[in-house]
Structures are given as C-alpha cells and as structure tokens.
Amino acid sequence: MSKYIRYTLLFLWFFAGGFLISGSAQVWADTTILTEEVVITDQNIRTKHTGTIVGTWSVDTLTSRNINNIAELLGVETGVYVKNYGPGSLATSAVRGGSAGHTLVLWNGLPVQSPMLGLLDLSLLPTSSVETVEFVAGSNAAMWGSGAIGGLVSLKNEPDFRLRTKVSARVQSGSFGHFLYENKISLGNKKWQSVSRYADQKAENDFLYPLAPGLPLRRQTNAAYRQQSFLQDFYWNITKKQRLTLHYWFQKANRQIPPTNVQSKSGAEQADLSHRIMFDYKIFTKRGFWLFKSGFFSEKLNYEDPINLEKAENEFFILLNEFSGQWSWQNKHFLQLGTTHSHTKARANGYRSVVPEENRLSFFASWKMLVKEWTFQTGLRQEWIGQQKAPFLPSWAAEYQVQKNGHFFAKINRNYRFPTLNDRFWRPGGNPDLLPESGWSGEVGSVYEFRFDRLKIRTTMAWYYRNINQWILWSIQEGAFFFSANNITRVVSRGWEPRMIMEYKKKSMVWSASMGYDYIRSTNQVAVKNPKIEAGSQLIYTPVHQGFINLQTSHKYFSFMYQHRFTGASQGINERIPSFFVGNVHLAYYLNQKRWTGSLFLHINNVWNKNYVIVERRPMPGIHFQGGFSFQFLQKQP
Amino acid sequence: MKCFFTFFLVLNVGIIHAQVTWNFEEFNLPENTYLNDAGNEGGFTNGLVFLPNYYDSEFFYWTGWAVSNVTDKTTPGFGNQYSAITGSGYNGSKHYVVNSAFGNNNMVLRNEAAGKPISGMYITNSTYAYLSMKDGDGFAKKFGGVSGNDPDYFLVTIKAYSEGNIKSDSVNFYLADYRFSDNNQDYIVNTWEWVDLSSLGNVDSLSFALSSSDTGQFGMNTPAYFCADYMVTSGTVNNNDIDVPKVLVFPNPARDYININLQNGEGPGFYQVLDGAGNILMTKEIRYVTDKIYLDNLQNGQYFIQMEKTLIPFVKF
Numbered sequence: 021m022s023k024y025i026r027y028t029l030l031f032l033w034f035f036a037g038g039f040l041i042s043g044s045a046q047v048w049a050d051t052t053i054l055t056e057e058v059v060i061t062d063q064n065i066r067t068k069h070t071g072t073i074v075g076t077w078s079v080d081t082l083t084s085r086n087i088n089n090i091a092e093l094l095g096v097e098t099g100v101y102v103k104n105y106g107p108g109s110l111a112t113s114a115v116r117g118g119s120a121g122h123t124l125v126l127w128n129g130l131p132v133q134s135p136m137l138g139l140l141d142l143s144l145l146p147t148s149s150v151e152t153v154e155f156v157a158g159s160n161a162a163m164w165g166s167g168a169i170g171g172l173v174s175l176k177n178e179p180d181f182r183l184r185t186k187v188s189a190r191v192q193s194g195s196f197g198h199f200l201y202e203n204k205i206s207l208g209n210k211k212w213q214s215v216s217r218y219a220d221q222k223a224e225n226d227f228l229y230p231l232a233p234g235l236p237l238r239r240q241t242n243a244a245y246r247q248q249s250f251l252q253d254f255y256w257n258i259t260k261k262q263r264l265t266l267h268y269w270f271q272k273a274n275r276q277i278p279p280t281n282v283q284s285k286s287g288a289e290q291a292d293l294s295h296r297i298m299f300d301y302k303i304f305t306k307r308g309f310w311l312f313k314s315g316f317f318s319e320k321l322n323y324e325d326p327i328n329l330e331k332a333e334n335e336f337f338i339l340l341n342e343f344s345g346q347w348s349w350q351n352k353h354f355l356q357l358g359t360t361h362s363h364t365k366a367r368a369n370g371y372r373s374v375v376p377e378e379n380r381l382s383f384f385a386s387w388k389m390l391v392k393e394w395t396f397q398t399g400l401r402q403e404w405i406g407q408q409k410a411p412f413l414p415s416w417a418a419e420y421q422v423q424k425n426g427h428f429f430a431k432i433n434r435n436y437r438f439p440t441l442n443d444r445f446w447r448p449g450g451n452p453d454l455l456p457e458s459g460w461s462g463e464v465g466s467v468y469e470f471r472f473d474r475l476k477i478r479t480t481m482a483w484y485y486r487n488i489n490q491w492i493l494w495s496i497q498e499g500a501f502f503f504s505a506n507n508i509t510r511v512v513s514r515g516w517e518p519r520m521i522m523e524y525k526k527k528s529m530v531w532s533a534s535m536g537y538d539y540i541r542s543t544n545q546v547a548v549k550n551p552k553i554e555a556g557s558q559l560i561y562t563p564v565h566q567g568f569i570n571l572q573t574s575h576k577y578f579s580f581m582y583q584h585r586f587t588g589a590s591q592g593i594n595e596r597i598p599s600f601f602v603g604n605v606h607l608a609y610y611l612n613q614k615r616w617t618g619s620l621f622l623h624i625n626n627v628w629n630k631n632y633v634i635v636e637r638r639p640m641p642g643i644h645f646q647g648g649f650s651f652q653f654l655q656k657q658p
Numbered sequence: 659m660k661c662f663f664t665f666f667l668v669l670n671v672g673i674i675h676a677q678v679t680w681n682f683e684e685f686n687l688p689e690n691t692y693l694n695d696a697g698n699e700g701g702f703t704n705g706l707v708f709l710p711n712y713y714d715s716e717f718f719y720w721t722g723w724a725v726s727n728v729t730d731k732t733t734p735g736f737g738n739q740y741s742a743i744t745g746s747g748y749n750g751s752k753h754y755v756v757n758s759a760f761g762n763n764n765m766v767l768r769n770e771a772a773g774k775p776i777s778g779m780y781i782t783n784s785t786y787a788y789l790s791m792k793d794g795d796g797f798a799k800k801f802g803g804v805s806g807n808d809p810d811y812f813l814v815t816i817k818a819y820s821e822g823n824i825k826s827d828s829v830n831f832y833l834a835d836y837r838f839s840d841n842n843q844d845y846i847v848n849t850w851e852w853v854d855l856s857s858l859g860n861v862d863s864l865s866f867a868l869s870s871s872d873t874g875q876f877g878m879n880t881p882a883y884f885c886a887d888y889m890v891t892s893g894t895v896n897n898n899d900i901d902v903p904k905v906l907v908f909p910n911p912a913r914d915y916i917n918i919n920l921q922n923g924e925g926p927g928f929y930q931v932l933d934g935a936g937n938i939l940m941t942k943e944i945r946y947v948t949d950k951i952y953l954d955n956l957q958n959g960q961y962f963i964q965m966e967k968t969l970i971p972f973v974k975f
Contacts, residue, residue, distance in 0.1 A: 231804040231805060232804050232805035232807075235804075235805060277796075279794065280794060280796070280799070281804050282794045282799035282800045282803055282804055283793060283794030283795060283796070283799070283800055284792075284793035284794060284800055285793060286796070288796070325735065327733075327734060327735070328733070328734050328735025328736070328737060328738075328795075329733055329735065329737045329738070330735055330736070330737055372718075447716070447717050447718065448714065448716075448717030448718065448719045449717070496877075501712065501714075501719060501721045501760050502717065502719050502760075503876070550876070550877060551875045551876040551877070552875050553875070560875065591875075592874075593874040593875050593876060594799075594872070594873075594874035594875070594879065595874075637799070
C-alpha cells in the first residue's frame with residue numbers, strides 16, 4: 021500500500037472523526053468486521069492465572085456483540101452482577117458477592133481505580149479503547165494487592181507487529197438519540213507500531229417508561245451523556261530483546277443525572293476528565309524478562325446541581341512505578357520477583373482543608389512450577405501504606421490436567437483491601453483509624469471439553485468460599501449523630517458457577533450456545549443497628565440467583581445472536597427489587613473484499629420490552645434499537 | 659453565653675401566672691441568616707425555653723435547634739436546610755427555629771415554665787423537607803410514589819417528660835399525610851400550624867421524633883427537619899404587650915451585678931425589677947446609657963427588668 025493511501029486514511033480518520041464529533045452523520049461505504057486474531061506475546065506468570073477460570077475477549081468480539089463498555093461486558097458475558105443506574109449512568113460490579121471496591125481494574129498492568137472511592141465507573145471504560153479484556157473471578161490480592169478480592173478486570177493494549185496498516189471505523193445510531201463513532205488506525209512495521217483510537221458516544225436517553233398501571237408513560241429527563249476517549253499506543257522494538265511502550269489515554273465524560281422515578285426533576289450533572297500516561301520498558305532475556313513500568317494518572321470528577329445549588333469538586337493524582345523480573349528453568353519453573361510503589365494525592369470538598377497524600381510500597385513474588393500433569397503456583401506479597409504494614413498475602417494454586425480435555429483446579433489465598441481515602445478522610449464520617457478488610461478465600465473447579473463429531477462442548481464449574489473480616493461499612497455508632505466508616509461486620513460469600521459452551525459446525529453453518537448460572541450467598545455475619553442489618557442476611561444488591569444464555573448462528577454472511585439474562589430478586593436500600601429477565605437480539609451482515617471488510621448490523625435491546633430496574637427507583641429503557649455499519653482495512657507486513 | 663430575652667404578653671395587664679409566648683425575635687439576626695453552634699451553652703435560650711444544639715465544628719455536623727430568619731422557600735436540597743417553607747416566622751415574623759431531628763431532640767422548659775402545662779406551638783415544614791416530599795430528590799421519594807397512591811406520611815411525635823419520667827401520652831402532628839383514599843386530600847404542610855400540647859399536662863421538657871414512610875435500611879430518607887415558632891408556655895406576666903427590645907442586659911446570668919445598656923441611646927428613664935411572680939422589687943432611674951444594678955439583695959433565681967413595654971428576663975445565681 022502506498023504512502024499516499026496510508027496518509028489519506030490517516031487524514032480521513034482525523035477529519036471524519038472531527039466531523040462526526042460535531043454531530044453530523046457522515047456516511048461511510050458498506051463495510052464488514054473482520055474477525056481479528058488476538059496475538060498473545062505476554063508470558064508474564066503474574067498475568068497467566070493458575071487455579072481459576074479466565075475469560076478473555078478481543079475488541080472485535082465485543083464489537084460484534086454490541087458491547088460498548090466494560091459494564092455491558094460483565095453484565096452480558098459473565099455472571100457478574102452490574103449495579104447499573106441507567107444508560108450512561110454509573111455502573112459498578114459486584115463479583116461473587118463482593119462490593120464495588122472489591123473488583124480491581126488494571127490497565128496494562130497498573131490499577132486505575134479511584135483511590136478516593138476505591139472503585140471505577142465501568143460505564144466509562146469503552147471496550148474500543150483496548151485490544152483485549154480479561155476477567156478473572158475470585159481473589160488475586162497476592163498478585164495485585166489491595167482491592168483484588170472479588171475479581172480482576174484487566175484491560176490490555178497489545179501490539180501486533182505483523183500489521184502494516186489497519187484502519188477501522190464504526191458508526192452506530194439508535195433510539196433515544198444514541199450515536200456512537202469509533203475509529204482506530206494502526207500503522208507500523210516489525211520495528212514499531214502506532215495505534216490510535218478515538219471513540220465518541222452520546223445519547224439523550226429520553227426514553228419513555230411506565231410509572232404504574234393505568235398511568236401515562238413518563239419520559240426520562242436530564243439523562244443525556246457524552247463520552248469521548250482518545251488512546252494512543254506506541255510500541256518500539258529497540259532491539260530484538262528490548263521493547264519500549266508508551267500509552268496515553270484521555271477520557272472526557274459529561275452526563276446528566278436523571279431523576280428517580282419518584283423524583284419530579286433533576287438538574288444534576290457530572291463531568292469526568294482523566295489523563296493517563298504510562299510507559300514500560302521490557303528487556304527479554306534467555307530465561308525471562310526485566311520490566312520497568314511507570315504511570316501517571318490524573319482524574320477530576322465535578323458534580324453540580326444548579327437546582328439544589330450544590331457543587332462538589334474532586335481530583336486525584338497517582339504516580340505508579342513497578343519493577344519486576346522473571347526467570348525460568350527448563351520451562352518448568354518460573355519465578356517472578358517485583359516491587360511496586362505509588363504516590364497518591366487527592367483533593368475533595370469533603371476533605372475540607374486536608375489534602376491527603378499516601379505512599380504505598382510492595383514486594384511480591386510468584387513461583388510457577390510444572391510437574392507432569394500438575395501446575396503449581398505460589399504467590400507472596402507484602403505491602404506498606406505509609407507506615408502501616410498491610411497483612412501478608414500468600415496464595416497457592418494448583419491445576420491437574422486430565423488428558424488433553426480438561427483440568428481440575430484449586431486456589432487458596434489471603435485477601436485484603438485497604439480503606440479508601442474517602443473512608444479515612446471524608447468529613448464527617450471518615451475514620452483514619454480504620455483497619456483494612458482482610459480474610460481468606462478458596463475455590464475449586466474444573467474445565468472439561470467434549471467433542472462429538474461436529475459438536476464441541478466445553479463445561480466449566482467453580483465453587484468458592486470467601487470470608488472477609490473487618491468489612492468496612494458506613495454506619496451510625498452508638499451515641500453518634502452521623503454515618504461514619506467502621507470495621508463492624510464480617511461477610512461470608514460462597515457460591516457455585518457452572519458454565520457451558522456448545523458449538524456445532526456444518527459446512528458454512530455454525531450454531532453456538534453459551535449458558536451459565538450463578539448461585540451467590542453473600543451474608544453479613546454480624547447484626548448492625550444502623551443501617552439495619554440482621555445477622556445472616558444477604559448483602560444488598562446481591563441477587564442469589566442469576567443466569568444467562570447466549571444463542572448464536574451464522575451462515576455465510578449472516579449472523580444472528582440472542583442474549584438472554586435472568587437476574588434474581590435482591591434487596592435494595594429501600595425496597596425489594598423484583599427479579600427480571602432481559603433479551604437482546606443482534607443481526608449482522610458481513611462483507612469481505614480481500615483487505616476490505618465491513619458489516620451492517622442491527623441490535624434490538626430489551627426485545628421483550630420488559631419494565632425493570634437494576635437499582636431501585638432508577639428505570640431502565642424498554643425495547644430500543646441501534647443500527648450501523650463498520651468497515652476495516654487491513655494490510656499485513658510483507 | 660450572653661443572652662437577652664424578650665417576650666410578648668398575650669394576656670391582659672395585671673394577670674400573674676399567664677401564658678407566655680416565645681418567638682425568637684430578640685435574636686435579631688442579620689437578614690436572611692441563621693444562628694447555629696451554641697458553643698458551650700449547648701443550646702439557645704429564649705425566655706423560659708431552652709433549645710439544645712449540638713454543632714460539630716470539626717465535621718460541620720449539627721443536630722438540635724438553630725435560629726433562623728432565612729426566607730428562601732424555593733431552593734431545594736441540603737444547602738437550604740435552615741429555611742421554613744413559609745419563608746418567615748409565624749404571622750409574618752422574622753425569626754423561627756429549625757430542628758434537625760436525628761433521633762430524639764428535646765426542648766427544655768425552665769424556671770416557672772417547668773413542671774407546668776405548655777399550651778402548644780406553631781410548626782411547619784422546612785423548605786428542604788417540603789420540596790423533597792413534593793418533588794423527591796436523589797435519596798428521598800416524592801410522596802405518593804410513582805402512582806401517587808403510596809400512603810406516605812411525615813410525622814413529628816412530641817412526648818413530654820415530667821420529673822425525669824417520660825409520659826405515656828404523646829401528640830402526633832403530620833407534616834405530610836398521603837394516607838387518604840382520596841388523593842385530593844393528601845397534603846404537605848406549608849403554613850404555620852398550631853399544635854396543641856395542653857393534653858400533655860405538666861411538663862419539664864418535650865422530645866420531638868420524626869418518622870417517615872420513606873425509610874430504608876440506612877434510616878429515614880425524608881430530610882429530618884421541621885420548623886417551630888411561637889411557643890406558648892406557662893410563665894409570669896404583668897404588663898402590656900412588649901416591643902422589640904431596646905435594652906441590653908449583661909452579663910446574664912449574673913452573680914453580683916448586671917449592666918443595663920440603652921442600645922439606641924434612649925434615656926434617661928425609669929425601670930423596674932420584677933420577680934418571677936410579677937412583684938415589683940425596685941424602681942430606679944437609669945441615668946446613663948449604661949447603668950449598673952447590684953444584685954446583692956436578690957436571691958438566686960429569675961427576675962425581669964421592665965422598661966416601658968420592654969420586659970427582659972435575667973438570672974441571678
């Protein structure tokens with residue numbers, strides 16, 4: 021491909037993006053999605069999880085299923101309960117009965133959680149900004165430190181040095197003023213690769229929803245949002261054994277906060293702005309690698325309610341550094357040693373004049389051993405937060421390979437989560453003397469694959485148990501007048517996660533189905549007076565039963581997919597939230613023309629037009645549509 | 659805390675042991691402001707009524723009573739927590755008190771009002787609670803719910819203490835009531851409403867507790883506020899209606915002497931010192947803008963200085 025064409029594409033990418041940002045619908049030629057091959061180059065044992073089940077999705081897979089952010093991914097593709105306040109609104113996860121702060125989110129290996137809240141709004145993480153997404157249920161605190169108690173979401177930007185040019189774009193429009201534009205351009209050769217991604221999504225979300233039988237529908241108001249994201253990766257193979265990587269991620273989100281269904285109006289708005297820059301330098305050796313990684317993250321969150329005359333400004337800065345090395349012997353023993361350091365500074369109206377700063381230091385080690393059919397992995401981690409020593413975190417995992425068809429696994433580890441800045445410094449209620457949450461968790465399970473002629477079946481099963489002491493809860497203590505953060509309860513979570521994937525191929529016809537069920541009992545073990553919690557009661561916003569089934573068929577250029585998800589009843593803060601099921605339909609027509617591919621697609625969400633809420637008093641939209649097209653141009657290295 | 663007091667007489671001249679009304683006008687706050695944080699005093703005193711106040715200056719948290727003359731009756735939310743939905747005190751007066759009633763809050767009757775019946779007081783909603791119930795907010799529901807049929811209510815329950823014991827009787831006053839089968843009868847109080855407390859009999863103090871149908875695991879969602887004014891207690895009067903004070907008395911309480919200051923420079927004139935029963939103990943001429951009254955001959959207790967239509971209580975201890 022000539023330089024002329026490449027620069028033309030680059031030009032189009034920038035200017036088309038700018039044009040579409042301004043709100044006009046630029047029309048592109050008919051296109052198709054090319055199923056992308058994910059290139060795995062990372063042999064880091066810290067990211068190759070043993071003793072658990074790992075789900076990995078490429079961005080193209082997610083795009084084809086109309087999954088636009090991490091909240092949607094966890095909600096549709098895993099058994100994770102996503103506490104979603106509505107389209108474009110706050111979405112947090114509750115993995116295996118944990119709290120939102122118990123899911124650690126990594127971006128290329130560095131945590132991107134807000135140190136103030138201890139969580140990340142998953143609706144603000146567009147899937148188009150990364151190459152692959154990995155989800156690991158269960159504790160990984162020994163590997164990744166504070167907060168990795170319930171699960172781990174790992175967002176990865178990875179180079180593909182086989183590419184010379186790749187340009188892709190997707191345009192989507194739909195109900196309630198929904199409009200999405202994404203593009204990505206990859207340029208490079210075997211020496212260097214540059215990947216630029218831009219995403220812009222907005223919606224009015226002025227959907228109608230029923231209030232009560234016999235009453236007219238109510239139109240949602242003050243629910244518009246716009247999210248923009250720009251991500252630039254640069255990979256440089258300095259030599260065959262050295263690679264320098266640079267990532268820069270800019271995100272801007274403005275969203276209105278709609279009224280509840282028992283609120284007349286709302287004028288509240290929230291603006292999020294973040295800059296994340298990271299570089300890593302990796303030296304590959306005969307027996308492993310050396311890795312130095314550094315990142316600087318800055319985030320602002322401003323809230324304003326002109327009706328209530330309320331305003332809140334929050335911001336934080338984090339500098340993170342990691343240095344690690346890995347060695348292997350005979351391809352059977354792998355040892356990794358490393359250290360991390362972070363410095364955090366935060367400001368918030370709620371902290372008054374205090375500007376908390378915090379240093380964290382950790383040392384970690386991981387040893388993986390392969391012995392015939394067995395794989396063993398041990399992890400050790402010690403952290404210090406300022407002068408305070410965190411609990412020592414060991415983990416042990418094992419897998420036993422059963423022929424080539426499957427394996428059994430088991431894992432035991434200690435967990436902990438250090439209190440957030442808000443837990444310690446918010447006034448009133450922040451408690452600087454809080455202890456970290458800590459406890460133990462364990463899981464066992466199996467993965468097994470069957471093949472019957474053209475039929476392939478993969479089953480996975482996991483049972484888990486987790487015990488967290490010193491659980492942090494905002495409560496009113498005896499004699500106090502306001503809520504404060506306290507270590508007052510103990511939470512035990514246990515559950516069962518069966519999954520099955522079936523695929524049947526015949527000529528150009530492919531049928532596949534994936535289904536799963538989640539049984540979660542996550543109970544407070546200590547009675548609390550205020551909030552009113554009875555000993556043995558299920559945590560709020562934690563359904564005991566959940567299930568999903570995804571059916572897909574494709575024939576030549578056509579693809580049909582149906583997603584069905586059941587969410588059991590759960591207890592909200594004020595009322596019981598009824599169970600509900602939601603179905604989504606996706607239709608796509610693909611076109612392949614050598615280097616050019618494209619697709620036309622139509623998504624029908626909530627196809628059964630169910631009236632439901634995930635968070636009490638926060639209505640969700642009924643049936644709605646999204647349609648669009650995508651194209652991709654791909655040129656590999658000669 | 660240095661306080662000075664005044665009150666309006668509601669009965670005829672010459673009547674002893676009458677009902678006395680406390681309306682907080684003597685706080686004379688700058689326009690559209692409020693007074694919170696009673697410091698070491700632990701509350702605000704208005705005549706024979708003591709209104710406890712707890713203010714945490716470290717955490718900016720408070721509970722109990724605050725004095726206010728905030729007039730904003732349209733701005734919803736916590737930022738307008740010191741406002742009554744009427745925009746003024748009872749009968750268009752400037753001042754009133756706001757109660758942030760987390761748990762039980764008290765009102766203490768002192769001296770000759772203590773242990774005697776209390777007639778009642780005027781109560782209304784705070785703007786914060788009223789607009790929250792009317793329109794809902796991020797935490798609390800709009801009363802009536804999505805259908806308008808939810809039997810919501812916002813209730814203040816007033817109980818009495820006498821000689822250290824809580825009485826079994828109580829008075830309920832609905833600040834909002836949506837329990838009617840006919841939704842047209844549903845209401846949220848937005849005027850000053852008289853709450854008759856005479857049924858409680860002799861009382862030393864009152865406790866106020868708020869409850870709402872909109873209550874979740876973390877407690878009541880409806881903002882726990884209400885406003886009060888024009889409290890009528892038992893007391894002692896023997897004079898005409900009282901004007902807004904022109905005389906400042908300090909220190910108060912006092913041990914040896916009090917200073918009388920004619921704030922607007924008026925004088926010289928005559929003043930009388932009355933005991934709690936309305937007996938005239940002395941009559942003197944005030945010769946300077948600030949004059950001293952020695953209290954050597956008085957026993958410990960509450961007394962009044964009467965100057966024309968102004969009646970000012972003070973305490974000798």
